Amino acid sequence: MTATPVTSTAPADPGTSSGPFAALRQQLTDAAATFAGSADALGGILAGIVDDVDRALGEPLEIFPVCHHSPASALAMVRRLRVKQPRVIYLELCEDLQPLLTELRNCRLPVAVQAFASELDGFPAQWAPLSVVAPITEASAEYQAIAYALGTLGVELVLVDRSTDHVFQWQPRDDGDAAPDGTPDGATDDALHGDAVGVEIGDLRPRFAELEAYLLHHGKVRHWSEWWDQYVEQPLVDADHDTYRQVMVLIGSLFRRLRPADANRLDRDEDRERYMWTRIRQHLATSGADPADCLYVCGAFHAASRVEQFGLAADAPDFEITARTATRWRYGLIPSSHSAIEAQFGLAPGSVSVAAATWTKAVAGRRVTPYRLDGRAGKASGRGAGRRGATAGPAPGEVVTDRLSGFLAAPPAPGALDEAELRGWCVDIVRLARRNGYLASTADAIAVFETSVLLAGLRGRARPTPYDFADAAVTCIEKDVVPGRRDVRRLCEILLGGDRVGQVGYDALPPLARDVLDRLAPLGLDLEKRTVQRALLDLHAQPHLAPCSDLLWMLRHLLPGDAARPIMGERGLGHRSVQESWDLALGRHQRALIELGYEGVTVEQVLEQRLRRAVRAPDATASVALAAVEDALRLLGSPRLVDELGARAVELLTAERTADDAPEVLRRIRRLLAHHRTTGPLPHWCAAFVRAGYAHYCTLLPTAVADEQTGVRQVGAMLGFLFGMEGLALSLGCDRSQLELAVAQAHPEAPAKVALLWAARHQLGLLPLARLREHCVELLANPLVVPAFPQYLSGFVQALEPVPGLAPFVVELMSTAFARLPDPLLLPWLPTLITALREHGSELVPLLVREAGRTFPGSLPALDRFVPPWQSPARPGTPAPGATPGGAAPAAGPLVALLAAHPDPVDAVATLLGCADAWAAPGQGEAGRGGEASAALVALLAAYPEPAVATAALLEGAPAPAPRPGR
Template sequence: MTVLDPAATAIRLFDSERDLHFFPIRHHSPACALHLREALRAIRPATVLIEGPVDFEPLITELLAPGVVPPVAMVALPDGAKKGRGGTTYYPICRHSPEFIAIREASELGATVRFIDLPSRHAAMLSDRRHRPDQPLLPMREVMFDRGAYVDAMCARTGFRDGFALWDGLFEARARGTDWRGFFASVGAYCSALRAASDPDELQTDGTLPREAMMRACIQDAIAARTGPIAVVTGGFHTPALIDAQAESVRPAGAAARSNAWLIRYDFRALDRLNGYGAGLPLPGFYERVWQRLIGDGGETGDSLTEDILVGFRAHLIESEPALAFSFPTLRSMVETARRLAELRGLSEPGRTELFDALQSSAIKEEIEVGAHPLLAAFTTYLQGDRLGDLPPGSRLPPLIERARAEARSFGLSLEDAVAKTRELDIYRKSRHGQTSRFLHAMRLVAPPFAERLKGPDRVHGFRADMLMETWTYAWSPAVEAALIERAADGETVRDVAATILIRRLGDLEREGQCNNAAAAFNLLSIAFDAGIGSAADTLVAAVSTAVGADTNLLRLTNALVMGQALDSRAKAMQSDGTVKAFADLLPPLLDRLARRIAELLPDLAAVNADTVGEAIACLAALAEAMADPDPPFPARPLRDALQGLMAAQLDPQLTGAVIALAALIGLVDEAEAGRRLSAALAGAFERPGDAIRTLSGVMALAPQLFVNDSSVITAIDNLFGAVDDQGFLDLLPQLRMAFAELSPQETDKVAAIVAAAHGAGEDDIALLQQVPDARVLTDHLALSERLRGQWQADGLAAWLGPAP
């Protein structure tokens, strides 16, 4: 493969006749940034053209405002229905981004700055086939620097292990040089070779060619309006397509700039190539340290960068991960190894690759898979960095963002970096913790990337409603700010926006034909309660009441009752909060109506058959959970009356067992009466053993203790099995296994002891039963017994067999 001559490339890059200078860069490269700074100071351009979406141009002034601390990002929000992180376009900037240096130097020189790429929301900017839906959209893409035929060939020739190490060795190692022309000529030659090895069809489909058409048109506009030298700063891959371009009369369709862009904070974790970011170099925290050294802003102590990094890493381990910390002699060995590796590889000083190699050879003695050792993982995280940029007060941001940040800080939540943190909240006994919980719940609605609840009361099922503590993990990140920007039109406070979201979801239920879904409506009400949204309560309660009156699905209604009961319980435990009390006062009439609606529909269970009995039993199980409260927040009498009526009705056998169990659980009948009813039901199904097992299964689903505690029920089941032959027993065995699956091991042992005693078996016999084979093995053994019986009878040995079964 031919490598272009850097000297020839330099002639093309710096056109003195047209006073037009092209600077091919790699995004976020400290070497490119430093050489670009020197080049711009030398040529003093009147216009600086930068590869960046044209609709981001109004943000240039904000980017240069005092108090802006990179990393930051220019973002463009989706205009249509596509929302979320995957639909937002990000253009990140850090202190060592060549684009940031170009903007800053142009400002100091009084030059005009223009962005020349397509608008951020143009179809060609969104067409990268490698983009994942859960990742941000990025107009800067540099995967061609990482792999491909040319990169592989260069790595094989030079001995570098991959495209990142190759770039570092060829270009980052030359950052301290003074020949900016020679540096960019080499970068240009390298990028021309990358371009020559690329697939032309892919350049069309991934949006590269339409973008370059836009850039050429903008360059021609600048030439036509020139007032002095022009500098063009673009990704090196694009430069060959721009140098010798002729004027183009037509820009790509849809190239008119549209501004829906904002400047937000960004962080090194999101900027890392190892986390899926499509441009720049891995571990931006490392290159930030390199940049500080290059510009003399590293707070030098006289030590080398290698020493600073490795000493700092050791101190970090001692403080945060002492089990991984290494000794001082090992540290000295690492520093020396990194220096010698750099000399061996012809580098002026160790780079990122040399640091990792030195760490692995000096501090890790055992054999490992590449990248699998925890010490290497810790070093990767350390060099990645956790810096979160900042914007000055008064930045052009929606009020929602600043109010969300202020409220988070008021609750003691740390927003200084993007590292995930954990917070324990005593939500019932500490008022401030309860307020913090409601803020975090509201943020889950408004900006989901911010917080996740790991533990806490289960507001949907209610069985953990009395849990006192919540555990949260949270982190302020660029995705959080982007989410808040997207919601800014919905309100100026987190709770106002959360209320808007819930009202909108209520509308979605109606559009989806779910406005009569009591469980879905109650779920929205529960979310509103958790988030402390009093402003949406009246509207949501009215919608829930309407849904309760119209819903005919018993499972949804009983699930709603469980949610409502849990909600009432939590509200009573937090009555000290005025907002919660006002919310709680709305619940009793709603729960009253819900209970009466369920009672009204319970008689319909008489029409349930075997195909639909599963849902009916789930309804009764939810009702059992709700009515277990000795003082429920709803009227129990209508429900008890309706269940009394069901007990007298002719029901599906499985439902019969469940109704008997529920009646015993809520005290409608005592356990003795429940046992008698169950024994009678089993006796009535004597001719239909399958129905008897289904009756037992219904009991087991709700109250297996009724079966365990009543010997008459066990006797009835035992008699039932005694009346069926071997094949009949095998046919019933799968159903029986499912029914008994509800029993605990202790309950199973208790039943076994009662049955064994009834048949005169002792403890030794019971011990043998602990090794019961599965159904297939038992079938094989019975078949073998029958064959042996037939053979013995044929041999005249029938008397040995005893009485026939």
């Protein structure tokens, strides 16, 4: 980074050998030659700074240079307004913000003037929404000028800076139309200002990093705000008008000439200056105002402008102002705060609070009556607001004299130590520290007092500043940092004024915000307060509060999380709570409520527009559309809107090319179908969604199964949709063969997807449970497959979504794996199993736990005798030990006779067992249907003797025998 002197096509400077600053110019040139060995570069810069001062002060239109939120600038402005009493004030502020300034009388400062646009026309869509804010505090010169102009009859206020539309027109678009970064004027992430671009008057800060570091080092300060307060703010508080103007232009010219060679930033700064001078000339030409009765308020950086349009006598043509885009801008006032201003413009924490304290002290000590907009009176308050003053400052037209030489050469006036003020700070900070848990005492107050004086002396200050006091308090009180406590530096900020937060009055709110406050009035709360308030709604005893409940749920959806937070009660599909409890902080989130007013007239209109925009967005998906449908049902209850959003959901589903959204689609459509089935006939869009989804997922299934990028969870959700909605889809005209064909065409390679496809084939009847069990036994018997077995289990767990009847089999499979695998194999893949289940089936694991709870015994004694249902001593068809091939188990004779007497159930069971052709018992011949049980049935009874014995005992009237040991 290098500093580059400003080049210009402006006319030559006034004579360098004459004029009020000739002596100062020669003195600086000689000093440059002495210290630098040559007067070429350094001498040119120093002489150019003097020329800038001479040029700015010689302009017929009086230029009043200011610094943003500077008490010295505000005091100088008040003094000058009372002396000059200008009839026209040209103010460096976006020209389209002027209609809002009259609403400042209904606000409590600090507030910010805002321009907001959510629907863009002429800007990249990625930039939306666009927002520009200009914060205003009482300790600022711009507010004093505004209050004077709006409160004094016959005074015209003209904003001459570029419009908010041009702010973004001049943004560079070289980064793929990325969102604007706010570099022209600063941006913030503060909650009150959001990500708005900030516009300020008087951006006085070195844009050359090495220069700022040099000033901070030799000034013995830590940040720029402290340097400015010590070396500029305090010396200029009591300066006369000429001295103030010359010093401010000098600083602006210095920072302007020593800045990095940033072409984009330089072009924007100069274009702003050309824009403002063009607007000033146009207004003077149309209004016929006398420049001697006008005042041009701008930042000191722009007061030292070198553009060719500078001044009323410039021969350069007017700057060509481009037309605004078709973007529709909305305007309003939003609350601001000291911390928001500091974050937005890169100021040190607490610096605006220190400036506010300095302003209050200066106004009280110097008997200056500032201008204020009184909302009740409708005019600016302050003595002498309507008459010309007779003191402080030169008369208009007076010859400019050199005040810079004396100001730069004279040492700073020694300020007496205000022991009473410093003593009060020390006592108050100890009191605050004790309230916040610090072990502070009177000794600490004394230590803070002495340390403040010591630090001021070490830093070359005649009296301690608030920054010295804060450093001393941190040193003496904050001996240890405890989490959860406010740090001592923050306590010092609170002591010196705190983070003052402004408020926009009711009359200055947009119609939507006023409508919200009016509709919530039955709650009996003062919702303009910044505190959190509790609202209790008994909708059964107070049915008139139902509209308030509806509005609160809509605000819950539109505003930040804690603006309207439900403590008790919920609003679901088809469900409304009878009693509700809310924590409301609408006053704290006034900015968000105001910005809702930029989008519509009522909350219902804004919500409807947002739902439509959500489903029409370029990144909208079917799940987003279904969520919008659900919100419309819960919050608005508009069938027309629901049908529109549902139709859009069908379009988005059929347009999807991946299954990434399938789990969310399945979850939401199930909930919506359950709601509509209980409230009335199925809407047309729901039927269309099921039909489209069935066909869409059948088509997508083979590709998704083979795609490595598609997870098992997504495939499981697709199958869950196909099997879960199958009955409804078939009733709506879908073809089941399409699903069978899709499953047949699917050829997965991943173990989890293989297991998932096996479950799908089983659900379709293509893979019996016995064959599925054999597949799993083969997997466990193969040592090469065992390390991947957790992936198979993960697939079976996902299969519980489309085939919940597999839960007993999955429990059996997992238990079999734990029983058969040896520890050297089991322990290595156990962490993989847990990870797979957590990643892919966390919500399905409870289903397995419930099934395991039904399968396994609940006590230790029963566990000793427990035999899993999937284990048996012999398979059907294999005689049990002690049983003859032709006979039944002992004590089963009455049961066999009973089965022979009722052969129809036996025929059905035998058919299921695959042995319906053998009915005669061995040794009995071919007796037909009246013979003994078949060999297969006898073998089955022999394999499971306990039921037969128990049944026979019941038939004979005898108690059932105890089970045999081990079974």
